[in-house]
Amino acid sequence: MAANTGKIRVLFLCTHNQARSQMAEGLLRHLGGERYEVFSAGSLPAEQIHPLAVKAMAEIDVDISQQQTKHLDQFQDQFFDYIITTCDRIRATCPTFPNDPERIHWNLPDPAEVEGGEEERLESFQQVADLLRNRIRIFVQLPAPERLRS
Numbered sequence: 178m179a180a181n182t183g184k185i186r187v188l189f190l191c192t193h194n195q196a197r198s199q200m201a202e203g204l205l206r207h208l209g210g211e212r213y214e215v216f217s218a219g220s221l222p223a224e225q226i227h228p229l230a231v232k233a234m235a236e237i238d239v240d241i242s243q244q245q246t247k248h249l250d251q252f253q254d255q256f257f258d259y260i261i262t263t264c265d266r267i268r269a270t271c272p273t274f275p276n277d278p279e280r281i282h283w284n285l286p287d288p289a290e291v292e293g294g295e296e297e298r299l300e301s302f303q304q305v306a307d308l309l310r311n312r313i314r315i316f317v318q319l320p321a322p323e324r325l326r327s
Contacts, residue, residue: 184214185321186257188274190267194219194246196230196289196302197263201309203234203241208310209317218249220267227289233302237310258322279322283312 187205189198198217205215223246234241257278263285285308288301 182214183325185212185259185325187213187215187259187261188252188257189215189217189261189263190219190249191263192219192221192266193223193289195223195225195227196287197285197305197309199226199241199244199246200230200234200306201261201263201313202244203239204309204313205316207239208313212317216247216252217244218247218252220249220270222246222248229288229299229302233299233306236303237306258324285309
């Protein structure tokens with residue numbers, strides 16, 4: 178279990194932890210700053226982050242190139258304020274976590290599944306980045322969890 182750092186702890190989950198959850202992790206770090214401690218993981222993590230996810234995020238000045246894919250088992254005994262699932266598949270299989278964190282579900286298309294040329298595929302990653310950026314901008318406006326308000 179992680180120590181209480183006074184920060185809002187968020188875990189983003191998707192199946193392969195190569196695109197949506199990685200992009201969300203980078204965006205929350207960028208938009209939320211020091212207020213958040215943020216992680217991402219997947220139930221069947223890929224070997225590496227999808228290169229087009231890295232490229233789409235770099236276009237909006239968010240560097241996720243050093244992030245690593247992780248299995249959600251690494252986090253099962255940790256305390257989180259929020260678990261945010263980014264696809265229906267992970268939502269259906271999401272395990273329980275200590276302290277019963279708030280669960281939020283954002284069903285986003287998987288840009289890694291889009292076929293076509295590089296330009297079409299990159300556009301799908303850019304669209305998901307825009308969706309995530311809009312949701313995270315709203316998310317960071319929410320009041321802090323009860324445990325941090327005293």
